[in-house]
Amino acid sequence: MGKSANTDNRAVDFSTVSKRRSILDVLTTETYSKAELVELLSVSRSTIDRGIEELTDLGLVEHVSGEFVATNTGVVALQTHDEALDTFSNVLAADAVLARLPNGFDVPTSLFRDAIVCDRDPAALENQVEAVLDDVTAIDGFNGPFRYSLDPDTRETLVSLGEHARFVVSEESLSWLSSQYGTALDAVNDAGVRIFSVADAPPYGVFVAERTDNASVTLVVYNHTGGVEAVLVSYDAQAVEWACGLVSEHAETGTPYRGPDGDDYL
Structure with missing residues (x-):
């Protein structure tokens, strides 16, 4: 796989964290069921389903006893994602x-x-x-x-x-x-x-x-x-x-x- 393809894949993964940040954020501190996430974030069940699936595929969220929680990788990924956005914003500024x-x-x-x-x-x-x-x-x-x-x-x-x-x-x-x-x-x-x-x-x-x-x-x-x-x-x-x-x-x-x-x- 070429460098361009790898870059594109990383960009997609980063975009996924940006898009699903609110879900990942709450799961870094507590475990929640999908129903609880719907109520907590005031979004549709389909949004939670897609978000959990995408984050799980990346290894950022895991299913534990009927609930979901961020993995260690998910916690660090959220931190680095936010730091990268801040750095990018500072570059523009x-x-x-x-x-x-x-x-x-x-x-x-x-x-x-x-x-x-x-x-x-x-x-x-x-x-x-x-x-x-x-x-x-x-x-x-x-x-x-x-x-x-x-x-x-x-x-x-x-x-x-x-x-x-x-x-x-x-x-x-x-x-x-x-x-x-x-x-x-x-x-x-x-x-x-x-x-x-x-x-x-x-x-x-x-x-x-x-x-x-x-x-x-x-x-x-x-x-x-x-x-x-x-x-x-x-x-x-x-x-x-x-x-x-x-x-x-x-x-x-x-x-x-x-x-x-x-x-x-x-």
Whole structure:
């Protein structure tokens, strides 16, 4: 059987769970007879008959002492079905982010699990960035929210993190930061923050924020003026691992920031 046929079969099975979700859902917690399911779900007996038959054929429901209950496979299938729908919905919601990424950019599906997407609303974008930075113990990123801002709160956060913070910016961005926030930038550098610049920065930003109890990855895209257009935040462990690797790749090609005393900080 070819790959296309297997894909079609999986799509049919997934569609069956979607169509019969209400039946499978109630059977994951209790056992019911068909008559009880008709009354509980307010549907016809024929609908229950077809639904039970289809779910049983897939091994998701079993008949026990005159009643029906979800199998272990059925319980996990319902969970993965709902997670897949949520992830798919997040992908569609993230169009403002995905549309601005370079063609061929490899984005892992894990990035969209329980993702938070903000776009168009400047206040929402700012609030989301602030929420991500709350209580961080380490920051690692490139062209993140630091690109065109080094305000007192951001500076204080970076200085407190010291060597536990690293960020990579374009040469143009670093030049701008140096001209607008020279003293603050030097203070951040002196505190031990690792700053690198690259000649050809990508048109997006990625940064990882670690906390005592979790970590998150934020994917940032910019508008034509260089301002933040949209952000996507994920707390998925696989997404965080992907982001850490991506940031390290950019840092390896970067030039360390040269402080006022002429020394590079590594």
